[in-house]
Amino acid sequence: MTQLAQTASTAVTTKPLDLKEKIIFGSGDIFIGGTQVIMAFYYLRFLTDVIQISPALAGTIVLISKIWDAITDPMMGVITDNTRTRWGRRKPFFFIAFFGIISSFVLLWYPVEFDSTPMKFVYVLMTYLYFSTVSTVVLVPYSSMSSEITTDYKERNNVNGIRLFFSQFSSLLGAVLPLTVVNMFDDESLGWLVMAIVFSVVYAIPYMLMFFFTHERVPVCGEKSKFELASFLRPFKIKSFRKLVMMYFLAYLTMDVVAAVFQYYMLYFLDRKDEADYVIGTLLVVQIFLIPVVVMLANKYSKSIVYKYSILIWLAGAIMLACYQQDWPPYAIYLISALMGCGVTGCVVMPWAIFPDVTDVGELHYGHRISGSFSGVMTFTRKFSGAFGIFVVGISLELAGYLAPVKEVVDGKLSVTLQTQPDAVITALQLIVLVFPLVLLIPAYFAARSYPLDQATHEKLRTHLEFKRGEREQDNLSAQELKTIKDLLI
Numbered sequence: 001m002t003q004l005a006q007t008a009s010t011a012v013t014t015k016p017l018d019l020k021e022k023i024i025f026g027s028g029d030i031f032i033g034g035t036q037v038i039m040a041f042y043y044l045r046f047l048t049d050v051i052q053i054s055p056a057l058a059g060t061i062v063l064i065s066k067i068w069d070a071i072t073d074p075m076m077g078v079i080t081d082n083t084r085t086r087w088g089r090r091k092p093f094f095f096i097a098f099f100g101i102i103s104s105f106v107l108l109w110y111p112v113e114f115d116s117t118p119m120k121f122v123y124v125l126m127t128y129l130y131f132s133t134v135s136t137v138v139l140v141p142y143s144s145m146s147s148e149i150t151t152d153y154k155e156r157n158n159v160n161g162i163r164l165f166f167s168q169f170s171s172l173l174g175a176v177l178p179l180t181v182v183n184m185f186d187d188e189s190l191g192w193l194v195m196a197i198v199f200s201v202v203y204a205i206p207y208m209l210m211f212f213f214t215h216e217r218v219p220v221c222g223e224k225s226k227f228e229l230a231s232f233l234r235p236f237k238i239k240s241f242r243k244l245v246m247m248y249f250l251a252y253l254t255m256d257v258v259a260a261v262f263q264y265y266m267l268y269f270l271d272r273k274d275e276a277d278y279v280i281g282t283l284l285v286v287q288i289f290l291i292p293v294v295v296m297l298a299n300k301y302s303k304s305i306v307y308k309y310s311i312l313i314w315l316a317g318a319i320m321l322a323c324y325q326q327d328w329p330p331y332a333i334y335l336i337s338a339l340m341g342c343g344v345t346g347c348v349v350m351p352w353a354i355f356p357d358v359t360d361v362g363e364l365h366y367g368h369r370i371s372g373s374f375s376g377v378m379t380f381t382r383k384f385s386g387a388f389g390i391f392v393v394g395i396s397l398e399l400a401g402y403l404a405p406v407k408e409v410v411d412g413k414l415s416v417t418l419q420t421q422p423d424a425v426i427t428a429l430q431l432i433v434l435v436f437p438l439v440l441l442i443p444a445y446f447a448a449r450s451y452p453l454d455q456a457t458h459e460k461l462r463t464h465l466e467f468k469r470g471e472r473e474q475d476n477l478s479a480q481e482l483k484t485i486k487d488l489l490i
Contacts, residue, residue: 015215017150017159025149025214026162027206028094028142031101033167034203035135036386037174040259041280043108044390049405049416050111050189053120059394061125062387065132069380072133076140077376081369088216089372090141090148097207100134102200107131109196111189136379138207143375147356148218151466153458154299160353161295167348168291172284174199176277188416218369235374238365240489241358243451247307248351249381250444255344256389257436258318264397265429268421270326270333279337286341287348294349303350304451310346311445315437317343322434347444354451357458361489363465393432400428452488461485 047058083089107127114120146163150156181198182191235241266276297306317340324333355378359371403419453461463476464485477485 017155017217021149021214022159022162024206024209025145025159026166028210029163029167030170030206031097031203032139032142032170033164034170034174034199035105036382037171037259037284038178038199040256040386040389041175041263042178044260044394045263046109046192047124048394048402050192051120051124052404052407053117053124054398054404055394055402056398057117057121057394058124059391059398061121061128062394063391064125065128066380066384066387068129069132069136069383072136073140073380073383074373074376076136076379077144077370077372077374079372080141080144080375081372087211090145090216091211091214093137093141094207094211097134097138098204098211100137101204101207104131104134105200105203106193106196109192111192113189132383135383139379139382140372140375142210143352143355143378144359144371145214145216146352147359147371147374148216148369149214150217151360151462153357153455153462156356157295157299157353160356161291161349164349164352165288165291168284168287168345170203172281172288175280175284179277234366234370235362235377238358238361238490240361240451240453241374241377243447244351244354244358245377245381246447247354247444247451248378249385250440250447251311251347251351252382253385253389254314254318254437254440254444255348256386257392258433260389260393261396261429261432264393264402264425265433267418269426269429270324272333275333279333282334282337283341283344286338287345290342290345291349294346295353298350298353299455302454303354304448304454306346307350307448307451308445310343310350311441311448312343314340314343314347315441317341318433318437318441322430354453357453360458360461360465361453364461364486365490367468392436396428396432397425400424457485457488461489 043062044055044058047053047061048055080089080093083092085092104127108131110127112120112123114123146160147156149159178192178195178199181195182188185191185194236245262280263276266279267273272279294306294310317336320336321340324336355374359369359374362371362374363369401422402425403421406417406419408415408417460477460481463472464482466472467475
């Protein structure tokens with residue numbers, strides 16, 4: 001056995017996957033779900049109202065960072081695929097993540113008080129690039145390992161169900177607690193900094209636990225790949241993956257656009273600032289309770305079927321939200337939020353439940369696993385959707401004439417006064433919550449209709465891959481059956 005093979009073999013375990021390991025691994029999504037919600041709901045307002053840069057400039061900063069991500073995400077995919085250590089290919093980066101998450105998240109929310117707009121621009125851009133890089137180092141290996149912690153179809157669904165439970169629970173906390181922490185302080189700027197410190201520690205701890213208590217279970221081949229443009233493009237050669245990326249990107253972009261505009265919508269259109277967190281919380285609580293139901297339905301029927309019907313429910317809620325009138329009963333907004341939560345659940349759970357299955361298709365096509373490359377594309381797609389959502393809302397508000405709060409010192413205390421928004425801003429808010437869901441979710445529905453990998457086909461694929469790895473003595477597929485599966489999936 002070569003030294004490389006010896007190193008690879010020490011990174012893989014045959015230890016059964018138990019509940020403790022599932023929970024510890026799933027807890028990694030606390031960082032993902034929490035930061036995505038905090039960034040989506042609060043970061044644009046933090047930049048426009050606390051740092052006080054224009055909405056268009058704020059959105060542009062976030063979008064610029066995606067040029068960097070377009071390089072770092074696929075590069076990280078190749079790096080983690082090529083990593084060979086006694087701890088595995090993915091786990092060493094979890095140790096690094098502990099320190100990176102804390103430092104980057106705190107810097108992101110540090111309320112600088114530069115008088116110069118260019119200085120504010122440089123600081124926000126640099127800290128966002130740093131946070132984005134840390135996210136890459138965390139998310140690419142973590143997403144890759146979701147397909148390697150087990151190879152069983154239903155076990156993967158369960159693991160990803162636990163992941164998404166932690167994600168949604170963290171999203172709930174990220175939606176309702178930040179302002180609670182901020183409002184504990186007379187100085188709003190100090191409140192944001194304290195919020196960042198507390199949340200960053202909570203987000204970092206699970207990765208140290210994963211480093212010590214989780215295991216990879218897919219053998220590592222000796223072949224290493226090089227980073228090149230083809231590394232980013234390789235996953236797109238897989239038909240199943242192209243469908244998945246479309247489903248993933250369109251659903252999450254819809255969610256990010258609505259999330260970025262929602263605080264403004266509640267504040268300036270509905271004039272119910274104090275209820276914004278509760279309305280968001282309603283949506284997220286519904287999601288948390290429905291995750292086990294969604295996983296059960298995916299196991300019983302099909303992941304793509306669950307996704308399709310979730311789209312229809314989400315669209316119904318989005319239309320009702322756009323049509324909302326101020327003379328409707330006060331509880332109506334909560335019912336609409338709950339309805340949207342029913343739809344959003346399937347749309348956020350299913351893409352990550354599908355992802356490990358698609359990496360198996362990649363192994364079928366390339367002859368070895370390149371989960372990191374697949375994960376790099378998924379990570380970039382997710383971060384791009386979040387950035388583009390903030391950019392779209394920022395530009396829309398700027399063009400509509402958004403007026404930032406007025407800050408002044410009264411009797412030694414900082415006073416913040418909201419301004420009445422022009423009618424164009426109110427109209428823009430209504431259009432955003434209606435047009436984007438319709439334009440984005442309908443193509444996502446049709447992508448799900450044509451998604452080709454179901455549970456029966458995956459079981460055949462998994463058994464064939466076990467034969468190719470030398471884990472079975474006999475192949476389960478004839479040459480013709482294998483060709484049919486390849487034509488269907490690739």
